[in-house]
Amino acid sequence: MPTTATCWRPLSPPVRKRSLYLSLSDARLAVRRFSKPPVQFRLIGVCVCVCVCVYLPAPGDVRCKTVRSTAESIHARSVPLLQLVVMEINLRVKWQDVRLRIPPGLADHEYVPLNPVILKHIWVPDLYIDHSEGSYTPSVLTDIASVWIYGDATVDYSGNMFVRVSCRMNYTWFPRDHQICNIRIESYAYTLDHNVYSWVPPGLEVSDGIPSEQFLVRFEKTEPYTRVQDVYGTYPALAFRLHLTRRLSxxxxxxxxxxxxxxxxxxxxxxxxxxxxxxxxxxxxxxxxxxxxxxxxxxxxxxxxxxxxxxxxxxxxxxxxxxxxxxxxxxxxxxxxxxxxxxxxxxxxxxxNVSQVRPFHNPGPPPPEDTxxxxxxxxxxxxxxxxxxxxxxxxxxxxxxxxxxxxxxxxxxxxxxxxxxx
Missing domain, CATH: 1.20.58.390 (Neurotransmitter-gated ion-channel transmembrane domain)
Structure with missing residues (x-):
């Protein structure tokens, strides 16, 4: 986990909006909601465990397989260059907010599990996936997600979700083409002056042996610190690549x-x-x-x-x-x-010629017949x-x-x- 960077800009004291008290067994935890990130806020890291469910242009059929309780489907879309890649992701995000008031007696390594609805009342990082067309969290009785708050004011979020990302494709060598889909998790509003993103070991973890009848699927993690530059500033980001090599058979x-x-x-x-x-x-x-x-x-x-x-x-x-x-x-x-x-x-x-032959004239042997x-x-x-x-x-x-x-x-x-x- 990265240490506190020296690039943090001092912010004005946050304005307290409200307080929410939750009863947790014998402890009582008070959480405050703020409109700005904390002064000493630092994003400890993002741990992404990826099981891929890809549907890309394949010859017209839909195939589903079970991969560790993960459905894999391949389907052709009508968009010629931008294709939709659907991934099932177990996303884990940690950050530290020193403004949280922790119950007394809770050690730094101890945590209190909370309902994910608590995220509506505290500050959370504004993570988003570039070129994403949407995401949803599956649920049975409740959403498949959890929130732990440690004694050192570290918030640990973990959730299972399906993410749809648009990827640009090149089919010059179809049907033995190799597609590279760049997937980038970045901050939308806060620059590097406020947030720093880094991978938490193991960083990107992939299920062993993701089978695909038409593609050879591989993942590649890029450099630990990726930055996105635009006219408004430099934003933190984490990225990895999805490699899809089509099988020729x-x-x-x-x-x-x-x-x-x-x-x-x-x-x-x-x-x-x-x-x-x-x-x-x-x-x-x-x-x-x-x-x-x-x-x-x-x-x-x-x-x-x-x-x-x-x-x-x-x-x-x-x-x-x-x-x-x-x-x-x-x-x-x-x-x-x-x-x-x-x-x-x-x-x-x-x-x-025969009709014009003279009488008593011997024409000789007939010429060979020409066919x-x-x-x-x-x-x-x-x-x-x-x-x-x-x-x-x-x-x-x-x-x-x-x-x-x-x-x-x-x-x-x-x-x-x-x-x-x-």
Whole structure:
């Protein structure tokens, strides 16, 4: 616990508003309420025991698990960049107020438990969490909170609460993205001239093995003394970071593997003879429609942002490969039609030439029959080249994409080992 700082500014004597007397067994405790912090007020520290319950953009489902009687839920919100993080926190705050009148005979290490309603009648630190959208304290018969007052005029508050904090997200490397949520507990009205915040050992304590099916959850405590500077002064604050690393396995099974198999199925249509137009066209149209449906479902269930993500590159590339197969078959059909027209034209010219032959003239052996000329040959050549070239290009794209995706997402992750994560 920090010692009394020399930066305290002397304040004018506080005005006594009222006195409240509570009967506690054989002792009687008098508490006074003041409009200003005490002259020798010092915040001894904040001890935060955190069990995390996070809901962030995940592919469209809601999952709940029990973690030491703590529900964990993951849910996607409609806000693209600011996502809501909900944490269950056991917050413990200590401060010393020498103006409290303690019952005689109460030693410094002894305490008197009081109803938390007593906080309405004494001065309390104006703690708040930056970018918090609200908090609530669960209750059964009463709120889950306690207040102890020690013999040295130290007030010890402990309470369980759920806090909703907005965090800024970056989904460039989705679905292997790493999100950092900075959570800061600070004073709203009192600067460092009046309050000093510090961690009480162990400071930030996290439950062991917080499971998450889609995220690897880690916490990191920042430097002991954090200060917030603005135009009105410097305010005390305590901060810690929440690291969320998305697991790739879910999207790998739900999006990457099905889309890759659809591309392979579209390549199967290349081995179907071009003459089987209904069967080959049906296979091409089915694969491209299924790919479009998968793309639409993936876009709706993933975070909607205005920039390109890693998963967008993969899905659009797979859609391109499937579309190229369909375009290639359309080109083959066009070339075969042109070959048939050329063959029909040559047959007509041949009939005219035969009708103009002179009598008793031996025309000699008939010329070899031409079945469409070069168009049929070119169509067969294009089909054979596509059967070899497109699978090779898809393999090259896979090697390039996964090398870029895994290396880039790994470089974007901070080195938590250097920051001593909890």
């Amino acid at each position: 879910y999207m790998l099974l739900q999006v990457y593997l099905p889309s890759g198999l659809l591309v392979v199925v579209s390549f199967v249509s290349l081995v179907v003879p071009p003459e089987a137009i209904p069967g080959r066209m049906t296979l091409c149209i089915t694969t491209i429609l299924t790919m479009c449906s998968l793309l639409g479902a993936a876009m709706q269930s993933t975070p909607q942002v205005s920039y390109t993500r890693a998963i967008d590159v993969w899905l659009l590339s797979c859609l391109t490969f499937v579309s190229v197969v369909l375009f290639e078959f359309g080109l083959i059909i066009k070339m075969m039609e042109m070959g048939k027209k050329e063959e029909a034209t040559k047959k007509q010219h041949k009939v005219k 469409g000329g070069g168009y049929f040959v070119r169509a067969q050549w294009v089909d054979r080249v596509a059967l070899v070239l497109l699978p090779i290009l898809f393999l090259v794209f896979n090697f390039a994409y996964w090398w870029w995706f895994l290396a880039g997402s790994q470089n974007a992750m901070p080195d938590l080992a250097k920051n001593s994560p909890l």
